[in-house]
Amino acid sequence: MARVMAGLTTSHVPAIGAAWDQGLHETPYWAPVFRGYQWTKDWIGEENPDVVILVYNDHASAFSLEMIPTFAIGCADDFAIADEGWGPRPVPTVVGAPRLACHLAQSLILDEFDMTIINQMDVDHGLTVPLSLVFGSPERWPARVIPLAVNVVQYPPPTGERCFKLGRAIRRAVESFDEDLNVQVWGTGGMSHQLQGTRAGLINQEYDRMILDKMTADVAALRAIPHLEYLRETGSEGIEMVMWLIMRGALGDDVEELHRHYHVPASNTAVGHLVLRARD
Amino acid sequence: MVDNSEFDDIPGTTVFTAERSREGFHLNQFCTSLKVPENRERFKANEAQYLEEWPMTAGQKRAVLDRDYNAMIAQGGNVYFLAKIFSSDGVSFQSAAASMTGMSEQEYAQMMLAGGRSPEGLRSIKEGR
Numbered sequence: 528m529a530r531v532m533a534g535l536t537t538s539h540v541p542a543i544g545a546a547w548d549q550g551l552h553e554t555p556y557w558a559p560v561f562r563g564y565q566w567t568k569d570w571i572g573e574e575n576p577d578v579v580i581l582v583y584n585d586h587a588s589a590f591s592l593e594m595i596p597t598f599a600i601g602c603a604d605d606f607a608i609a610d611e612g613w614g615p616r617p618v619p620t621v622v623g624a625p626r627l628a629c630h631l632a633q634s635l636i637l638d639e640f641d642m643t644i645i646n647q648m649d650v651d652h653g654l655t656v657p658l659s660l661v662f663g664s665p666e667r668w669p670a671r672v673i674p675l676a677v678n679v680v681q682y683p684p685p686t687g688e689r690c691f692k693l694g695r696a697i698r699r700a701v702e703s704f705d706e707d708l709n710v711q712v713w714g715t716g717g718m719s720h721q722l723q724g725t726r727a728g729l730i731n732q733e734y735d736r737m738i739l740d741k742m743t744a745d746v747a748a749l750r751a752i753p754h755l756e757y758l759r760e761t762g763s764e765g766i767e768m769v770m771w772l773i774m775r776g777a778l779g780d781d782v783e784e785l786h787r788h789y790h791v792p793a794s795n796t797a798v799g800h801l802v803l804r805a806r807d
Numbered sequence: 808m809v810d811n812s813e814f815d816d817i818p819g820t821t822v823f824t825a826e827r828s829r830e831g832f833h834l835n836q837f838c839t840s841l842k843v844p845e846n847r848e849r850f851k852a853n854e855a856q857y858l859e860e861w862p863m864t865a866g867q868k869r870a871v872l873d874r875d876y877n878a879m880i881a882q883g884g885n886v887y888f889l890a891k892i893f894s895s896d897g898v899s900f901q902s903a904a905a906s907m908t909g910m911s912e913q914e915y916a917q918m919m920l921a922g923g924r925s926p927e928g929l930r931s932i933k934e935g936r
Binding site for chain 2: 541542586587588591592593595609610611612613614680681682719721722723724725726727728729730731732734755758759760762763764791792794795797
């Protein structure tokens with residue numbers, strides 16, 4: 528049986544990817560961002576997950592405004608690296624886990640989560656920056672990846688409650704898979720940031736720390752946060768933290784915080800990172 | 808009936824609703840086209856001519872030529888799509904964001920290093936918090 532053993536949350540700021548690719552990770556600006564991921568790099572080497580279900584949002588790379596799926600799951604053999612306007616990041620192609628992905632898609636739809644199914648897609652910084660932060664620069668990514676794309680670009684994104692419940696359904700679906708696999712779920716995006724208008728640059732450290740605390744201490748409170756509160760408190764782009772709740776739902780009721788990192792700023796954004804282990 | 812009037816109560820913020828997405832569809836489609844290298848080259852070679860290929864409004868085209876990101880957003884642009892323009896220009900997200908705030912790039916960068924813009928007073932106009 529496959530199991531969701533652990534999960535993590537991390538920001539996926541594009542400038543982090545650019546800094547890594549340009550070898551700037553030891554400069555005074557970037558070193559404090561990357562330092563907080565060293566623990567995770569060591570940990571992931573021991574955990575050695577077979578598959579990562581990577582929850583992220585596409586940034587006008589694979590999806591235009593022609594069609595806007597709320598939840599979409601990548602079932603392809605592999606996923607090419609997107610050109611976001613400055614050429615593709617120099618990172619390995621992302622190898623999928625199509626058998627598990629197809630099992631998840633079917634299970635989730637029959638469990639009343641109406642997933643869009645993706646058979647071909649390029650993946651952008653939303654997916655590749657977390658891989659770089661956790662795995663560094665290997666020749667091949669050491670885990671297979673199932674991209675799970677969530678619309679947080681056009682309002683409204685799915686509610687936090689809906690995301691949490693999707694995570695629970697993912698946990699059930701993984702546990703009904705017939706292969707022994709160590710599966711992780713990563714929830715990416717956030718934390719507070721606003722990229723547009725005269726309020727651009729908004730950071731709410733107090734609110735961010737509340738979210739980090741409640742991911743283990745009081746997830747019921749996080750599930751109930753309405754979109755308007757995210758917009759007011761965490762900036763127009765901070766709302767993407769609903770994606771963290773998919774990861775949290777997939778870990779079951781009882782989780783343990785193994786590691787935490789919080790740093791301001793990375794470009795326009797507060798960087799937040801948690802590593803959680805499922806206790807059930 | 809959906810009521811999005813509460814969004815207008817958040818200062819300096821435009822929420823990208825389905826209605827705005829309709830208004831900005833062709834502007835954002837033009838932005839999407841810039842993920843293809845040949846299109847970036849054609850755009851850079853003659854911006855006004857390239858924009859003629861898209862059924863955008865005159866105001867949207869003007870805003871693109873002026874790199875006026877607030878004006879693009881006011882006419883249905885979405886920042887993740889607009890990012891294709893400033894990425895093609897070799898401009899960073901931080902620099903583009905700064906241009907929307909009325910601050911210089913340096914002032915904005917300094918504000919971010921000092922912990923970012925405080926939400927104090929910027930959550931709600933009518934509640935003054």
